[in-house]
Amino acid sequence: MLSRVASSVYWLSRYVERAENVARFIDVNYNLTLGESDSFGDQWAPLVYTTGDQIPYEERYGAPNRDNVLKFLLFDEENPNSILSCVSYARENARTIREIIPTVVWEQLNQFYFMVRSAARTPATLDQPQEFCERVRLASHMLVGATEATMSHGEAWHFSRVGRLIERGDKTSRIVDVQYYILLPDARDVGTALDVVRWSALLRSASALAMYRRQYGKITPDRVADFLILDTYFPRAMHFCLRKAQESLRCITGSTAGTFLNLAEQRMGLLCSTMDYTSVEDIIQQGLHQYIDGFQNQLNSVGEAIHEDFFTTSQQAGNQGQIQTQSASQNSQSQIS
Incomplete structure (x- = not known):
């Protein structure tokens, strides 16, 4: 291709x-x-x-x-x-x-x-x-x-899935971070009805409320974080997205589990392995905002490696600056009418 x-x-x-x-x-x-x-x-x-x-x-x-x-x-x-x-x-x-x-x-x-x-x-x-x-x-x-x-579920389809899941994992991390770090205006609101409403809104934004209720029932911040970050069955959870993206990278390169053939696979494997052996208690102890910030930096590096390994350096004008994620300015992109 x-x-x-x-x-x-x-x-x-x-x-x-x-x-x-x-x-x-x-x-x-x-x-x-x-x-x-x-x-x-x-x-x-x-x-x-x-x-x-x-x-x-x-x-x-x-x-x-x-x-x-x-x-x-x-x-x-x-x-x-x-x-x-x-x-x-x-x-x-x-x-x-x-x-x-x-x-x-x-x-x-x-x-x-x-x-x-x-x-x-x-x-x-x-x-x-x-x-x-x-x-x-x-x-x-x-x-x-x-x-x-x-x-056809060949190389093109796998590149499509990698792009979709990396973007989805990034956005899920951002909505979790915003809820913890910005949206809660007062520590006195923690545990109140307002807090439950906010966490319910967060779950709805990821279409996760029904699946969360089925698995956990009562809404608590640590369980919401666990579900949206580390769950391996819910399609919009960060961990799920990275696992499936890693599967597609392996199909593209032909590598097997536990091996890597390029920088993108290595960085993706390191990030997935870290999440495999992380608990929500570890995340809360580290600080959720700090964990999300580190996750986004690692995910950005995965995106950069995908560009270096698979894509040419000279893209069409409409694609200039695309390797930048939302955390960086994308004003260098040309406007497509």
Whole structure:
């Protein structure tokens, strides 16, 4: 497979997953604040921190408030992590590999793109974003389903899965970190009804509430952290995502368990092994924010190694700067119209 094709498949999946997760963050936060812009103003700022775009946001909009945060994360074409930008980048990557992806995948992505474009031209979307966020999630699920059902599970499919799962693991880590580190305004709220509501919102943002209830029942912070970080059966848990991404890397390179043939496999194996032998008590003792910060740095290094091992150094203009994660500025990316 050409490295250009592998890169496009990988980033197509990452951008679709990123758009879905931004929609999840917005929808849950909107429900948590009941859509208020003033009395819950401080609760909109963490959404910008979640995507790692607080600096460009502050430069353009100033202090966070409901309307500006929604505009920035939903439809701002100058924000490379907005839903509109992500879907545009995904479509452009798909356009360059039309011969690789099934027709139904291309058609579904086109419908996704035009749905977002249409919503961006409708002012009412910003007033009531829940319906739009739900449509984004469903469009993403349909696209993933079409890929799973109609694309041969060869190298291209594995690159697609690696991209999707690395992005998903990164976003799950960010929503857990934001809840622990930013969203809880007062230590006196710990253990109260407000605290339970917040943790329930966190689980809903990962579509994890029902599965968590089935496994643990009562909502407690340490169990929520354990479920979203270390669980090996829930599809949006960080550990699950990395294990499946590691499986796909092995299928691409042909290596066996316990061995590695390149830097990406080595770094992924080290990160997975660390999680295999980590308990939630170890994480809490270290400090959850510190653990998440270290995890994200290691995941960033995995992404950089994937780029070095599999992709060419000279990419199309639409792909420039893609190896940077949300924790770094992506302003170097060219805008795709």
